[in-house]
Amino acid sequence: MRVLLVDDDNAQVSLLQELTRSWGHQAEIACDGVEALSKIGPFSPNVMVTDLKMPRMDGFELLEHLRKDGTVLPAIVLTAFGSIELALKAVHEMGAFWFLEKPVDTAALRALLQKAADQGRLASENERLRHELAHRGVLGDLVGGSPAMRNLFALIRQVAPTNARVLISGESGSGKELVARAIHSFSPRASEPFLAINCAALPESLIESELFGHEKGTFTGAVERRMGAMELARGGTLFLDEIGEMPIQTQAKVLRVLEDFKFRRLGGKEEMVADVRLISATNRPPEVAIREGKLREDLYYRLNVFHIQLPPLREHIEDIPLIAAALIERLNKKHNTRVTHLDSAATEALMAHEWVGNVRELRNVIERAIILAGEGPLLRSHIQLQPHSVREPAPDPQVPQNLPVKLGMSIDEAARVLIEATLRDCGNNKLKAAAILGISTKTLYSKLKQYRSPDSTAEPLYETKGAGQ
Numbered sequence: 001m002r003v004l005l006v007d008d009d010n011a012q013v014s015l016l017q018e019l020t021r022s023w024g025h026q027a028e029i030a031c032d033g034v035e036a037l038s039k040i041g042p043f044s045p046n047v048m049v050t051d052l053k054m055p056r057m058d059g060f061e062l063l064e065h066l067r068k069d070g071t072v073l074p075a076i077v078l079t080a081f082g083s084i085e086l087a088l089k090a091v092h093e094m095g096a097f098w099f100l101e102k103p104v105d106t107a108a109l110r111a112l113l114q115k116a117a118d119q120g121r122l123a124s125e126n127e128r129l130r131h132e133l134a135h136r137g138v139l140g141d142l143v144g145g146s147p148a149m150r151n152l153f154a155l156i157r158q159v160a161p162t163n164a165r166v167l168i169s170g171e172s173g174s175g176k177e178l179v180a181r182a183i184h185s186f187s188p189r190a191s192e193p194f195l196a197i198n199c200a201a202l203p204e205s206l207i208e209s210e211l212f213g214h215e216k217g218t219f220t221g222a223v224e225r226r227m228g229a230m231e232l233a234r235g236g237t238l239f240l241d242e243i244g245e246m247p248i249q250t251q252a253k254v255l256r257v258l259e260d261f262k263f264r265r266l267g268g269k270e271e272m273v274a275d276v277r278l279i280s281a282t283n284r285p286p287e288v289a290i291r292e293g294k295l296r297e298d299l300y301y302r303l304n305v306f307h308i309q310l311p312p313l314r315e316h317i318e319d320i321p322l323i324a325a326a327l328i329e330r331l332n333k334k335h336n337t338r339v340t341h342l343d344s345a346a347t348e349a350l351m352a353h354e355w356v357g358n359v360r361e362l363r364n365v366i367e368r369a370i371i372l373a374g375e376g377p378l379l380r381s382h383i384q385l386q387p388h389s390v391r392e393p394a395p396d397p398q399v400p401q402n403l404p405v406k407l408g409m410s411i412d413e414a415a416r417v418l419i420e421a422t423l424r425d426c427g428n429n430k431l432k433a434a435a436i437l438g439i440s441t442k443t444l445y446s447k448l449k450q451y452r453s454p455d456s457t458a459e460p461l462y463e464t465k466g467a468g469q
Contacts, residue, residue, distance in 0.1 A: 001025045001117050002043060006036045006050035006062065007078065016049065016104070023110055033057025037065065040073070047097075047116045048075045049109070063096060074116035076109070078102055118188045137319075140182035142175060143326045144319035148311040152179070159306045160186040165258075167243075167303045168281040170310025173360030176281040177241060179308060184237040189277055192236030195229045200245035208250050209266055218267030230263050233276045243280040243303065244289035251296045258302045278303065313355040313362065314441055320350050323359065327366045328378070335367075338375040345380035353385050354431060354441060361386070416451055419444070 003020050005027055007013040013029045020027040028043050030036040032054040040048075052059035059077060066073055077091065077099040091099055097116040100108060137145030139153045159166055160183045168176045177196055184194045202210055209219075213228030229238055240246070246254070257263045258278070262271045280303045282289065289295035313320075321342065328339050342350070346369075355361055369382035409417075419437065426433045434444045 001047065001113065002045045003027045003113060004030065004036060004039060004043060004045035004048045006030045006033065006048060006054070006059070008032055008051065008054045012102075016109075019106060019109075020113070023113075025113070033059065033062035033065070036062055040066075040071070045073065046120055047113055048073050049078065049113075050075055051078045053080075072120060074120040076100060076112050076116055078104065137322055138326070140185050141178050142182055143323045144316060145322055146316040146319045148316040149319055152308070152310065155306075155308050156182050157186070159183060159308075161188065162306075163277055165277070165303055165305040166279045166308060167286070167300075167306070168279065168308045168310065169286065170281075170283065171312045171358055172283045173358035174310040174312055175359050176283075176310060177239060179310065180237070180239040180279045180281065183279060184239075184277075187237070187277070189236050193233045194237045194239065195233040196239040196241060197229055198241045200242040204247045204250075207246065208253065211250070211254070212263050213265040213268075215265050215267035218265075222267075225265070228265065230257070230274050230276060231265075231272065235275055236277070238276040238278055240278065240280040242282060243299075244282045244284060244286070244295045248293070248296065251299050255296065255299045255302060258299075313358045315445055317351050317355075320362070321347055323362060324350065324366055327363055328370065331367050331370045335371060337370050337373070339370050339373050339378055340375075341377050343377045343379055346378050346383050349380055349383050349385065352440075357386075416447070419447055420451075 001024075003025050005013050005016050005020065006029075007016070008031050010031075013031075017027045017029050028039055028045070030039055033050075034057045036048070036050070037057075039045075050059045050062060057065075063075060066075075074097040077096045078101075079099050080102050088099070091097075097119060098112050100112070137143060137149065139156060142149070142153070142156075144150070144152075156179065166180070166183060168179050170176055180196070181194060184190060197207075197210055199207065209222075209226065209228060211228050211230055213226050213231055214222050216222055216225050240254075243251075253263075257274050261274045263274050264271055282295075286295060286300050286304070290297050290300060324342050324347070328341070331337070332339055350362070350365070357364075365383060365385065366378075368384060369378050372382045373379070419433070422433045422436055423430070426436065430441055430444055434441045437444070
């Protein structure tokens, strides 16, 4: 870390420089604000420690100059006894990170330097993210420029800097782990471990050992002490995928950890602190899992401090060209291929697909196509789509009887009546209804959203909850 120390007291600033360097940081000094500004460019500090009262340019003027210039540089203000009000003004009005009274408490300074550096890194990262999103529609490994994806990016940016527990819900293959990794990557815990556990993939006999670890001899096969994810992810993030598949008795133990932030290895007596941020995910509606006895309601409320609902790929089909371009770039590196782009026919085929398997299915399709193509554009002949999720030709329509269509009704209102009635007759299977109506599922979802929006004056004709929703 690079620290710029600004103070006109030569003895004080030299002592701070020596101390800061002893902590393993680079440190430069300046006697006032003017000299500080001349050094910020060449030295590029991560943190600035500055006195308030100095000749030529004091600390207030220095902070104001940086603020107006748009320079992201966390500052710790040093203040003499009796000047705390001035220091607070610098913190609140000028954007300083914190203040310390003289003589400086070295332990407090060391801790604040690290916290200020973390804040500066996050501020710079958020600025980079805003720029990248504005130009490319990318956040970490997530890609998309649609309103649905931009809303998702905004939620991630809001929750990442906090320590709040996050519950991610969405269909299989929609990218729940990518969201969890993005939250971790842009959080203060980014430099610490990220561990993911798939609760559905582990047998009941092993999941507690994976979470909490075990002592030697605790059970058959425990030939040595083993640390669990709670311990291995210390200081970082633990992602529990398919939380509704975790055994109920294990859920009770996780709940206890969330209540007192302590746990024991299996067979152990020593209590350890659970310093992890917990992110969980489920591919089924939590309320259904609770009703079926698969998920403890009290655990759900502990996990669901901040909820993120991922849209299925079929609801943001317009992102497919951008996602495919990102996948081609990554998979070219993996397979040492030189594929350039999707041609128009291949793009059209991908956008006409229903994507039951979401982005995971899209990645598999693109990966196979890249291996087949080797170089140049991806053609329609390289694209192999699973028949089960390709939009089927519309069957002969069976017009529902007794439709409440009246003379004088607008075309839009008549269309609404037909869509609602078709959904009812299809048991709310949207894929089948779209095929019968001869429209895409994207158009159908758009129509339903329009009909059921708060601004809509139309009342739904039929109850459409249930299968296929």
